[in-house]
Amino acid sequence: MTRLNPIFALLVLTLSGCNNSKNTMPRNGDYRLNDIWALQSIGGQPVAGSGQTPYLEFHLTDNRMMGFGGCNEMSGPIELTKRTVTFGNIISTEMACPALETETAFLQMLNNRKLRYAFGENKLILSGDNGDLVFKKVD
Numbered sequence: 495m496t497r498l499n500p501i502f503a504l505l506v507l508t509l510s511g512c513n514n515s516k517n518t519m520p521r522n523g524d525y526r527l528n529d530i531w532a533l534q535s536i537g538g539q540p541v542a543g544s545g546q547t548p549y550l551e552f553h554l555t556d557n558r559m560m561g562f563g564g565c566n567e568m569s570g571p572i573e574l575t576k577r578t579v580t581f582g583n584i585i586s587t588e589m590a591c592p593a594l595e596t597e598t599a600f601l602q603m604l605n606n607r608k609l610r611y612a613f614g615e616n617k618l619i620l621s622g623d624n625g626d627l628v629f630k631k632v633d
Contacts, residue, residue, distance in 0.1 A: 523554055523574025523575065523576065523579065524574075524576065524611070524613075525554065526613055527552045527554060527574070527579070527611065527618070528552050528553070528554045528555075529551070529552065529631055529632070529633065530549055530550070530551045530631075530632040530633055531549060531550050531551070531552075531618050531629035531630065531631060531632065532547045532548070532549045532629060532630050532631075532632045533547060533548040533549060533550070533600065533627065533628075533629055534617075534628045534629060534630050535626075535627070535628045536596065536599050536600060536603065536625070536627055537599075537603075537624070537625030537626065538625065538626070541564075541596055542596060545564060545565075546562065546564065547562075547564075548561065548562055548563050548564045548596065548597065548600055549561050549562050549629075549632065550604075550629065552572065552579075554574065557571055557572055557573065557574070558570070558571060558572060559571075559572050559581065559584075563586060563596070563597035563600050563601055564591070564593075564594075564596045564597040564600070565589050565591035565594060565597050566586040566587040566588065566589050566591075566597060567586060567587045568584050568585065568586035568587075568601065569584070569585060569586075570582050570583055570584035570585060570605075571583075577610055577611065578608055578609065578610050578611065579608075579609055579611055579620070580607070580608040580609075581604045581605060581606065581607050581608075581609070582606065583605065583606060584601060584604055584605045584606075586601065600627070602624070603620075603622060603624055603625070603627055604620075604627075607622055607624075608622070609621060609622045609627075610622070616630060616631045617629060617630055617631070618630075618631070
């Protein structure tokens with residue numbers, strides 16, 4: 495009966511852990527997007543402070559986003575370049591809430607839209623034909 499050399503076994507385990515096929519760096523776009531961003535304003539109008547703050551969370555390695563509109567969870571595909579993010583068809587839960595104006599405006603500015611992005615002072619600005627969305631970095 496042959497015994498496995500403990501050093502050889504350790505080497506095999508170590509090397510197999512290094513063979514991670516998932517790329518941890520974004521393929522396109524700016525790595526700074528890969529974070530959680532709390533919505534501060536829509537089209538220059540501050541987001542009302544009642545309830546939980548809407549936010550976006552970008553997952554660049556998966557080309558996906560998820561977030562919260564103020565009442566409902568949302569998610570969808572994204573495509574990135576060095577200056578733009580294109581949101582695909584965004585899906586969301588369908589909870590009933592007393593005030594959906596902010597969430598509706600937020601989703602309308604994102605759903606199936608190509609927006610330019612810029613950073614400044616821990617802020618993310620998404621700009622499109624319908625105005626700007628301004629976010630503050632959460633973590």
